[in-house]
C-alpha cells in the first residue's frame with residue numbers, strides 16, 4: 076500500500092495523477108492508505124471493470140461492495156427515482172422499508188424474523204454486540220485472532236487485525252482461527268470448538284461470562300478459511316452451552332458471495348429453513364442468533380443491518396431503543412432492493428459457485444507449475460491462495476505475495492493480500508465476474524508468476 080505522497084515510488088503516474096496524489100496528501104488524514112506500489116486512479120466502473128482517465132481497463136478481482144457490478148443501471152434507476160421523490164427516515168410509515176424487509180427476511184431461516192438498519196458494517200456490529208450483551212446479561216466476546224469487525228470504539232475493540240496500537244476491549248478474548256493449510260482437516264473443527272470452550276471458561280472464571288462468539292462467516296482477515304464446513308456450527312454449540320450467542324458477521328460473505336445467500340449456511344448445512352444444503356446433509360446444526368449484513372447490501376450505497384429473532388431483541392428495543400437517522404432511509408433501501416432483485420434474478424449465488432470453482436481449478440493448475448502458490452481455498456467467489464517460500468512450502472511469504480499483487484496491478488488486474496501473515500492472495504471480484512474475466516485473470520497471473528521466476 077502506498078501511504079501519503081511519494082512521487083519517487085510512482086514514476087509512471089500521469090502528471091494529473093501525481094498532482095492529485097500531492098493534493099490528497101495535503102488534505103486527507105494520515106489514516107488513509109492507497110493500494111499498490113503504484114496507485115490506481117479510476118474515473119468510472121462497469122460490471123467487473125474499472126477505467127482510468129486514459130480509458131485503460133482494469134479487471135476488478137477484488138471489490139465485493141459492488142457485488143452486482145460497478146455502476147449497475149438498476150441501482151442508478153431506483154436510487155435516482157427515490158431521491159427525486161422522498162428521502163426521510165424510519166419514523167414515518169413508508170412502504171419500501173417494510174416490503175424490502177419482508178423479502179430480505181424470507182432469505183433467512185424463519186426464526187430470524189426481525190431486522191434493524193444502520194449505515195455501516197461497524198455500526199451494525201456495534202449494535203449486534205450491544206444486543207447480545209443485553210440479552211445474555213454477559214459481557215464477554217470471543218473473536219478470532221486476526222479478526223476485523225470495524226471502526227467504532229466497540230467494533231475496533233473486537234478487531235485484533237488492527238494491530239498492537241489498537242487496544243482490544245477489556246471483555247474480548249481471541250482464539251486462533253482454523254487454518255486450512257496447516258491444520259489436520261479431520262480434527263480442525265473439534266480443535267476450534269475446544270479453543271472456544273477454553274476462552275468461554277476463562278470468561279466465566281473472570282466473572283465476565285460469554286455474551287457472544289463473533290466470527291466473520293468466511294474468516295476473510297484470518298486468510299479466507301471456509302473449511303472444514305461446519306466448524307462454526309460446532310463452535311456455536313459450545314457458545315450456547317455457556318449461555319452465549321452466535322453472531323455471524325456476514326458483512327463480507329453475505330448476499331451470495333460464498334455460493335449461498337449467507338456464509339453461515341456453509342456451516343449450518345441448511346439453505347433457508349427446509350432445503351438441506353450440500354455441505355452437511357442432515358446435520359442438526361444451530362443457526363446464528365444474530366447476523367450482521369453490510370458492504371454489498373446497497374452495491375455502494377451505505378446500508379447495513381442486524382437480523383435476529385424477535386424475542387431476542389424485544390427487551391432491548393423496548394428498554395434501550397435504537398434510532399439511526401440514516402439507517403434504512405428510502406434511498407438506501409432503493410439500492411438494497413435493486414441488489415436483492417438482481418442477486419435473485421441472475422442467481423448470483425449459483426454463478427459465484429460455478430465461476431469460483433473454475434477460478435479455483437485454474438489456480439490449482441497454476442500451483443502445479445509455480446511452487447510459490449500453496450493451498451487454494453474457495454467458497455463461491457471468495458478465494459484465498461497461500462503464497463509460500465518455494466524452498467519451504469509451508470512458510471508464508473508476504474514479500475512474494477506483495478510482488479504478485481503488484482505484478483498483477485502492473486498488468487491492470489486488481490487483487491489484494493490478507494491473512495495473519497499477509498501472504499494470502501485475496502480474490503473476491505464482483506459477483507458478475509464472467510468466463511472471459513476468469514481467463515484474463517488466470518493468464519495475467521501466469522504471466523506475473525513467470526516474470527517473478529525469471
Ligand SMILES: Cc1ncc(COP(=O)(O)O)c(C=O)c1O
Nearest residue numbers: 195196197223224225291326327
Ligand atoms: C468482516 C467485516 N465486518 C465488519 C466490517 C466493517 O464494515 P464497515 O467498513 O462498513 O464499517 C468489515 C469491513 O471491512 C468487515 O470486513
